[in-house]
Amino acid sequence: MPDIISPIDGRVAFGYAELTYETALARLERAQTAWRLWSATPLPERIALCGRMLDAYRARLPEYSEQITRMMGKPLGQARGEFERSMCERVDQLCGLAAEALADETLPERPGFRRFIRREPVGVVFDIAAWNYPLLIAVNVVIPAVLAGNAVVIKHSHQTALVADQFEQAFLAAGAPAGLVQALPVDHATAAQLMATRHFGYVSFTGSVRGGHEVYRAVAKDNFIGVGLELGGKDPALVLPDCDFDFTVENLVDGAFYNSGQSCCGIERIYVHEEIHDRFVEAYVALTKKYVVGNPLDAATNLGPLVNAAAAEHVRRQNAEATSRGARALIPEGHFDVPDLSPCYLAPQVFDGVDHTMSLMYDETFGPSIGIMRVRDADEGVRLMNDSPYGLTASIWTRDGDRGAELATAVEAGTVFLNRCDYLDPGMAWTGIKDSGHGVSLSKLGFLSVTRPKNYHLRLQW
Numbered sequence: 505m506p507d508i509i510s511p512i513d514g515r516v517a518f519g520y521a522e523l524t525y526e527t528a529l530a531r532l533e534r535a536q537t538a539w540r541l542w543s544a545t546p547l548p549e550r551i552a553l554c555g556r557m558l559d560a561y562r563a564r565l566p567e568y569s570e571q572i573t574r575m576m577g578k579p580l581g582q583a584r585g586e587f588e589r590s591m592c593e594r595v596d597q598l599c600g601l602a603a604e605a606l607a608d609e610t611l612p613e614r615p616g617f618r619r620f621i622r623r624e625p626v627g628v629v630f631d632i633a634a635w636n637y638p639l640l641i642a643v644n645v646v647i648p649a650v651l652a653g654n655a656v657v658i659k660h661s662h663q664t665a666l667v668a669d670q671f672e673q674a675f676l677a678a679g680a681p682a683g684l685v686q687a688l689p690v691d692h693a694t695a696a697q698l699m700a701t702r703h704f705g706y707v708s709f710t711g712s713v714r715g716g717h718e719v720y721r722a723v724a725k726d727n728f729i730g731v732g733l734e735l736g737g738k739d740p741a742l743v744l745p746d747c748d749f750d751f752t753v754e755n756l757v758d759g760a761f762y763n764s765g766q767s768c769c770g771i772e773r774i775y776v777h778e779e780i781h782d783r784f785v786e787a788y789v790a791l792t793k794k795y796v797v798g799n800p801l802d803a804a805t806n807l808g809p810l811v812n813a814a815a816a817e818h819v820r821r822q823n824a825e826a827t828s829r830g831a832r833a834l835i836p837e838g839h840f841d842v843p844d845l846s847p848c849y850l851a852p853q854v855f856d857g858v859d860h861t862m863s864l865m866y867d868e869t870f871g872p873s874i875g876i877m878r879v880r881d882a883d884e885g886v887r888l889m890n891d892s893p894y895g896l897t898a899s900i901w902t903r904d905g906d907r908g909a910e911l912a913t914a915v916e917a918g919t920v921f922l923n924r925c926d927y928l929d930p931g932m933a934w935t936g937i938k939d940s941g942h943g944v945s946l947s948k949l950g951f952l953s954v955t956r957p958k959n960y961h962l963r964l965q966w
Contacts, residue, residue, distance in 0.1 A: 505519045505521050505522075506519065506662060508520070508575050508662070508665065510574050511577040511808075511810060511811055511812055511813075511846055511848035512573075512577060512808075512845060512846065512848075513846055514845070514846035514847070514848075517574040518574070518665075518666055520665045520666065522689050522694075523688065523689055523690050523694070524694070525690075525697055525698070528688060528694060529698075531657060531686050532628060532698070532703045534682065534683030535655040535656075535657055535683050535684075535686060535703075536627065536628055536655070536703065538681050538683035538684040539627050539628055539653065539654050542654070542655060542681060543624070543625045543653035543654075545653070547602060547606065547651070550653065551599045551602060553678055553680055554599055556678035557595075557674045557675050557677075557678040557680070558591075558595055559678070560673075560674040560678045563677075564670075564673075564674075565588075568587075568670050569583040569587065570801075571667075572586070572639075572664065572667065573800050573801060573808075574801075575635070575638075575665075575666065575667075576636070576638065576663050576664050576811050577764070577808040577809040577810065577811060577848065578763060578800060579800040579807070580800060580801055580803070581806075582762075582763060582806075586637060586639045587639055590639075590640055590928075591639045591643050593930060594644070594647070594946070595643060595647050597931055598647045598651065598930060598946070598950075599647075599651065601930075601931070601947070601948050601951075602648075602651040602652075604948060605623070605948040605950075606623050606652060606955070608620045608621065608622050609621040609622075615965070616965035616966070617961070617962060617963055617964065617965075618960070618962040619960065620959075620960050621957050621958070622957070622958050623652065623951065623952075623955035623956070623957060624653070624955060624956055624957075624958045625649075625652050625653035625654040625705070625955060625956075626705025626729070626730070626955060626956055627654060627655070627704070627705035628654065628655050628656070628657060628705055629649040629654045629655070629656045629657075629704070629705065629954055630659070630688075630698070630699065630704045630706070630707045630708070631645040631646060631649075631657070631708050632695065632708065632709040632710065632711070632719065633660045633661065633664075633667070634661050634711050634768075635661035635663040635664040635811060636763060636766040636767060636768070636811070636870075637763070637767070638660060638661070638664040638667040640928070641710045641734075642658055642660065642667065642668070642671060644934065645708045645732075645954070646671060646685065648945070648950050648951050648954050649706075649954040650675075650684065650685065651951070652951055652954045652955045654705070654954055655683060655684050655685070656684070656685050656686070657686050657687075657688040658671055658672075658685070658686070658687055658688060659687075659689065659690060659695055660689075661711075663811055665687075668687035668689065669687045671685055671687070672685055672687045699719065699723045699725075699727070700725045700726050701726070702726070702727060704729060705729055705730075705954075705956075706729060706730045706731075706732070706953055706954055707719060707723050707730070707731050707732070708731075708733075708943075708945070709733050709734070710734045710735075710768075711735065711736075712735060712736065713735045713736070713939045715735075716733040716941065716942075719731060719733065720733070730943070731942070732943030732945060732953050733941040734768065734896075734934070734940070734941045735936070735939055735940055735941040736868050736870070736894065736896065736940065737768055737769060737772070737868070737894040737895070737896030737936065737940045738772045738773060738866065738869075738892045738893075739769055739770060739772055739894075739897045739898060739917075739926075740772070740773045740774070740775060740889040740892070740898050740899075741756055741759070741771050741773070741775070741898070741899045741925060742775050742885040742886065742889060742899070742901065743756070743774065743780070743784060743901045744777050744885075744900070744902040745777050745779040746903045746904060747780075747902055747923075748901075748923070749780070749783075749784075749787070750787075751923070752923070753787045753788055755923075755924070755925060756774060757792055759899075759925040759926040760852075760872070760874040761807060761852050761874075762926060764808055764810055764850075764871065764872050765819075765852075765870060765872040766810065766811060766815075766870050766871065767926055768896060768940075769896055769919075769925075769927075770926050771925055771926065772868070772869050772874065773858075773874070773875050774788075774875070774876045774877070775876075775879045775884075775889065776876055776877070776878060777879060777880075777881065777885070778879065784876070785834065785854070785856050785876055788876065789835060792854055793835060793839060795840070795852055797843070797849060797851055798841075798843055799845065807872060808849075809843075809846060809848035809849045810849075810850055810871055810872075811848070812848060813847040813848055815848070816848050816850045816871065817847075818869075818871070819850055819869060819870075819871035819872070819873050820850070821863075822862075822863045822864045822871075823853055823864070823873055825862060825863055825864070826855050826862045826875065827855075829859075829861060831855040831856065831857045831864070832855060832857045833853055833854075834854045834855065835851065835852065837851075839851070840852070850872055850873075852872035852873070852874075853872065853874075854873075854874055854876065855875045855876065856876055858875035858876070858877050859877065860891055862875070865877065866891075866892065868894070882907075882911055886911055886914050886915060889915055889917075890914075890915065890916045892938075893939045894936070894938055894939050894940045895916045895917045895918060895937035895938040895940050896918055896919070896936040896941075897917055897918065897919040897920070897921060897925070897926075898916075898917040899920070899922070899923075899924060900912060900915070900920065900921070900922050902922070908922040908923075909922065916938070917936070917937065917940075918933075918934070918935040918936040918937055918940065919932070919935075928946065929946075930947070932946065932947050933945075933947040934946040934947070934950070
């Protein structure tokens, strides 16, 4: 039985039983039975089930949110907020989009014929979800899949494995058919074996670039099915002189350090026009110093530990390398009272004097450390924003909306924000380019991955 080690104190928080290949196959058989029945269920009933699932989850929210905090270190208020502020919004919006997204496409009338294209479920959807936003990453796939008439099996990250059980329990409590939404706790080798079978109609993976390649290889061995990959980012921000200064500083501090910087679309590098660079850095550091680093179960804490010791050590190495190459660490050591409960706690740090020879400005950090770089003009800023193997989101900060939109066309990213960052709009397509992944979730387009087009070409006269 694998143990989940809590980053809070380095102790075992929970354990769970992994399935063997044979027991996992039995769950997939139940899933296939469930989707065949569920696909015939009218859409209004599917929508109603998703609403009841939210009610069922809410009834156990204190228990579930504390589990999440103990598993991965997210401050307790943020764990609750992931459900209350974000998951509920996404479920509601996706339910509202379903009818239009799944509607038949009727072709122009032709005498004696009826022709239309219908989006039909792919069958069983395999969702391999990450730990950093354990509810939201899963819900991006689970809800469209269920609304489209599929069954779903969820292999959550080892660190947050119990969240898959939370989804299964909430759907069952809401009245879902047995097998419609199931946890599938298997190791990597078993997951690869399962993906090489023909039990799945679609596989979604959120995680590392290396993991994305492994999933693609496993699926391609004997299958030709859809694969969606969300693989992280090195998301940049460009700050121009005419920005709303205080608003920009506040949002970019939060965008870098929320969830201890462990956000795929969090801010990881900032380019500031030389006219306001020094003032911006001073204000940014002052606001960063107000964070409270501590035990995430304490109400006052707004920056908890990183998910594990390896993640914290990665950030420490990047910080040390940046300093060795001439970057200046702007928050003095000792400013924060960092707990010694485990090696996962790390104070936030802000660097100036950075450039793209430093890992901090080029490779994914996924922790509370940020580099701020001076640029001569917007064109230099856009060039540096694009100098990355990633392309998930990017943000531009200016009061000139037309100029911001013009610059956005040159930015290589799946989403470009103007005066916003670190946010997913459920009505818009969530997608990335380059090593940030492949495929789409959310919006009407997100339903395309979990359905397949079927043509109905009906001759009615002869």
